[in-house]
Amino acid sequence: MTTTATGNVPPPAGAGEAGGTGGTGKSGPGARRSARRRPRLPGRLGRGALPYLFLLPALVLELLIHLTPMVVGVVMSFRELTRLYIHNWGEAPWSGLDNYRVAVDFDGPLGESLLHSFLVTCLFTVVSVGLSWLLGTAAAVLMQDRFRGRGLLRALFLTPYALPVYAAVITWAFVLQRDNGMLNHIVHDQLGLTDQPPFWLIGDNAFFSLVVISVWRNWPFAFLILTAALQNIPREVYEAAQIDGAGVWQQIRRITLPSVRPVNQVLVLVLFLWTFNDFNVPYLLFGKAAPDSADLISVHIYDSSFGTWNFGYGSAMSVLLLLFLLLVTAVYLVFTSRGRRAEDG
Amino acid sequence: MRRTRRALAVAVTAALAAVAATGCGGGSTDAGSNDEPDKLTYWASNQGTSIENDEEVLKPVLDAFTEETGIEVDLEVIPWDSLLDRILTATASGEGPDVLNIGNTWSASLQATGALLQFDEETFARIGGADRFVPSALAATGAEGQDPAAVPLYSLAYALYYNKQMFADAGIETPPTTWEELVEDGQRLTGGDTYGLAVEGASIPENTHHAFVFGQQHGADFFDAEGNATFDTPEAAEAIKQYIDFLAADGIVAPGNAEYAQNQSLADFAGGKAAMLLWQAAGTALEHQGMDPDAYGIAPVPFQADPPEGGRQVNSMVAGINLAVFQNTDNLDGALDFVTYLTSDEVQVELNGAYGSIPPVLAAQDAPEFATEERAVLRQTLADSAAPLPQVPAEDQFETLVGTAMADLFADAASGNEVTLDSVRQRLHEAQQQVTG
Numbered sequence: 140m141t142t143t144a145t146g147n148v149p150p151p152a153g154a155g156e157a158g159g160t161g162g163t164g165k166s167g168p169g170a171r172r173s174a175r176r177r178p179r180l181p182g183r184l185g186r187g188a189l190p191y192l193f194l195l196p197a198l199v200l201e202l203l204i205h206l207t208p209m210v211v212g213v214v215m216s217f218r219e220l221t222r223l224y225i226h227n228w229g230e231a232p233w234s235g236l237d238n239y240r241v242a243v244d245f246d247g248p249l250g251e252s253l254l255h256s257f258l259v260t261c262l263f264t265v266v267s268v269g270l271s272w273l274l275g276t277a278a279a280v281l282m283q284d285r286f287r288g289r290g291l292l293r294a295l296f297l298t299p300y301a302l303p304v305y306a307a308v309i310t311w312a313f314v315l316q317r318d319n320g321m322l323n324h325i326v327h328d329q330l331g332l333t334d335q336p337p338f339w340l341i342g343d344n345a346f347f348s349l350v351v352i353s354v355w356r357n358w359p360f361a362f363l364i365l366t367a368a369l370q371n372i373p374r375e376v377y378e379a380a381q382i383d384g385a386g387v388w389q390q391i392r393r394i395t396l397p398s399v400r401p402v403n404q405v406l407v408l409v410l411f412l413w414t415f416n417d418f419n420v421p422y423l424l425f426g427k428a429a430p431d432s433a434d435l436i437s438v439h440i441y442d443s444s445f446g447t448w449n450f451g452y453g454s455a456m457s458v459l460l461l462l463f464l465l466l467v468t469a470v471y472l473v474f475t476s477r478g479r480r481a482e483d484g
Numbered sequence: 485m486r487r488t489r490r491a492l493a494v495a496v497t498a499a500l501a502a503v504a505a506t507g508c509g510g511g512s513t514d515a516g517s518n519d520e521p522d523k524l525t526y527w528a529s530n531q532g533t534s535i536e537n538d539e540e541v542l543k544p545v546l547d548a549f550t551e552e553t554g555i556e557v558d559l560e561v562i563p564w565d566s567l568l569d570r571i572l573t574a575t576a577s578g579e580g581p582d583v584l585n586i587g588n589t590w591s592a593s594l595q596a597t598g599a600l601l602q603f604d605e606e607t608f609a610r611i612g613g614a615d616r617f618v619p620s621a622l623a624a625t626g627a628e629g630q631d632p633a634a635v636p637l638y639s640l641a642y643a644l645y646y647n648k649q650m651f652a653d654a655g656i657e658t659p660p661t662t663w664e665e666l667v668e669d670g671q672r673l674t675g676g677d678t679y680g681l682a683v684e685g686a687s688i689p690e691n692t693h694h695a696f697v698f699g700q701q702h703g704a705d706f707f708d709a710e711g712n713a714t715f716d717t718p719e720a721a722e723a724i725k726q727y728i729d730f731l732a733a734d735g736i737v738a739p740g741n742a743e744y745a746q747n748q749s750l751a752d753f754a755g756g757k758a759a760m761l762l763w764q765a766a767g768t769a770l771e772h773q774g775m776d777p778d779a780y781g782i783a784p785v786p787f788q789a790d791p792p793e794g795g796r797q798v799n800s801m802v803a804g805i806n807l808a809v810f811q812n813t814d815n816l817d818g819a820l821d822f823v824t825y826l827t828s829d830e831v832q833v834e835l836n837g838a839y840g841s842i843p844p845v846l847a848a849q850d851a852p853e854f855a856t857e858e859r860a861v862l863r864q865t866l867a868d869s870a871a872p873l874p875q876v877p878a879e880d881q882f883e884t885l886v887g888t889a890m891a892d893l894f895a896d897a898a899s900g901n902e903v904t905l906d907s908v909r910q911r912l913h914e915a916q917q918q919v920t921g
Contacts (some may be wrong), residue, residue: 222597222877222880223596223597223598223877224574225575225576225597225599226575226576226597226599227598228576228577231647247917248914248917248918249917249918252918268622273539276728293732316740316743317740318738318740318741336740336898338580338740338742338743338898340743341742341743341895341899342569342687342895342898342899347658416889426565426745427688427746427884427888428686428688428887428891428892429886430892430895442884444885445568445569445572446880446881447880447881447884447885447918448593448880460773468488477531
């Protein structure tokens with residue numbers, strides 16, 4: 140840090156401790172000058188508390204907006220919070236682990252339907268995230284080199300991500316209607332590929348409809364992130380590889396993918412969390428009566444809570460979902476950071 | 485530094501505990517007060533053709549109330565698909581409107597929460613007396629033996645709407661009066677892209693309403709005398725199968741109807757794709773869809789030709805909207821004045837006239853607006869052969885679970901799977917098992 144600043148402007152937090160020329164060591168003229176410029180907070184407390192002071196507004200809002208509802212949700216999950224108590228739920232009797240027992244009793248009807256919903260959601264997430272990532276990567280790699288119309292194509296690819304989810308899903312619902320939808324008009328009426336117009340919003344096909352819409356919405360995000368990451372790879376590396384005789388596949392495998400690995404690790408995690416928790420798409424597409432094949436867990440929990448007014452049980456399921464996602468995230472982070480360390484080492 | 489961190493941790497924990505503790509209080513049980521006598525918040529359900537239409541209808545009525553009393557009314561019209569969620573959230577948080585519309589089938593469930601003002605004798609006297617209302621509408625305002633949790637505002641009933649031209653083309657002179665006739669007529673009317681009947685197969689409320697009527701006609705109540713759910717009785721299975729069979733076995737409903745939940749059946753009827761429709765006061769909506777009122781006729785919903793043992797002569801639920809007051813209102817007197825005003829004869833005539841419904845206030849029914857063919861059928865049904873949905877606290881579960889089971893059965897049938905008495909009973913059994921609380 141140079142010492143040319145004048146007046147009472149404080150140095151950036153922490154910068155003073157970083158040392159360097161004229162730093163804030165305990166002795167020397169720099170230390171004295173620096174101490175004069177500090178805001179008038181009592182010495183040690185000022186240095187220690189300042190970062191926290193700056194973080195305080197964010198911390199308070201984070202507590203209010205995110206953590207408090209979570210804590211309240213956890214408290215609710217231990218209570219028998221049915222219609223009789225929602226008006227004054229401080230009076231709802233404590234039910235211990237009863238709500239959790241019902242949720243994980245997979246022989247019981249409620250546990251069984253929760254397990255079914257969980258498995259459907261897992262399958263949906265794996266397929267949707269896999270396809271979104273694959274499409275995003277493929278498009279980003281293909282558009283890595285400059286060509287005419289690249290900017291236009293990029294903008295076009297990002298459109299689904301920019302559209303409001305409500306408008307987008309309602310449009311899809313129109314497209315997928317059996318009798319008046321555009322898809323059946325093409326598949327059945329024009330191409331004659333099916334004997335009967337198939338259903339896309341009920342029955343087993345609903346799962347595929349959901350996957351298609353989810354991938355359609357999410358892959359532009361993967362594309363966007365990977366496009367940014369690819370721009371950091373120096374051209375010279377590819378040129379050197381070409382001189383050494385590496386083909387396209389080898390360049391992708393040996394240069395592109397390893398270079399974007401840290402980005403991919405975060406990208407896949409974020410896509411996983413978004414997809415697993417997705418509420419808007421299934422709710423807008425199927426309403427409150429989602430078909431069994433597309434019974435995603437967030438809508439399932441909503442239906443269980445608001446459909447039968449059993450918020451204690453709904454909270455217990457939410458807490459279980461939270462624990463599962465935390466576990467997966469933790470395992471994923473440990474696994475990927477270990478891999479990265481091994482690679483760095 | 486460590487001390488600072490520890491202090492912060494303690495502060496955060498304390499704050500969280502405090503918030504959680506106060507948050508756990510939920511909505512307050514405070515009785516109403518008159519702390520804010522100059523304003524009211526009113527949540528209205530969507531009765532018109534759109535939210536904007538409702539605002540247009542209600543604004544002059546509310547302005548007149550403000551002029552009369554000096555009380556400003558803050559109106560919010562809430563779509564049906566989010567109304568109950570909003571009410572539940574308001575109930576839990578204690579932050580709700582002063583006066584609100586509720587679907588009358590929710591009355592007993594919401595009554596059980598204790599959040600709504602009970603209309604005891606004294607309160608009824610304050611708004612003009614209980615005897616001003618049609619008894620069948622008043623029966624759908626809360627559990628039997630308890631003071632009502634709301635008062636009726638708009639009454640509706642189901643009727644059979646039929647396309648006169650299509651009937652004439654098929655040589656059918658009179659609308660069906662029994663389900664057997666409806667199936668027979670429906671089959672004559674089905675051909676090519678047109679079908680005899682249109683249904684909302686994926687709509688949970690529509691399914692539930694029909695389950696109730698067919699249930700009554702088969703002697704199935706869905707609840708026992710103690711209010712416990714009895715969804716999977718043999719009578720209930722027979723009743724629901726008869727309704728699903730319109731699509732599954734009789735072939736008078738287009739398979740695509742299994743995914744209808746956005747009033748597409750109304751559009752199919754108005755567009756001549758279906759010859760019959762079972763609907764509540766469809767007149768205004770059909771007009772909005774561009775159907776000439778002379779193009780369709782209205783008849784009572786059919787009965788069983790040969791009623792099974794225990795079956796009742798019921799062909800509609802007592803449908804309608806009730807007006808409730810949140811118990812913790814800050815303007816109790818103003819809220820009751822507002823209820824008195826909305827249930828006064830003149831306002832009843834004006835609002836029910838605009839919405840195509842029937843006034844549940846007896847004196848208002850004599851107005852010339854309610855002398856049309858449609859209103860005559862609805863009034864007769866409400867007076868003679870309509871019954872309220874079970875007024876028990878667990879009614880919400882009937883709507884959700886049985887309505888969903890029926891949507892699944894329609895989906896099964898439309899996908900070509902056979903729907904048998906056993907498969908219906910199995911679905912109902914699964915619904916029954918999910919009853920909680």
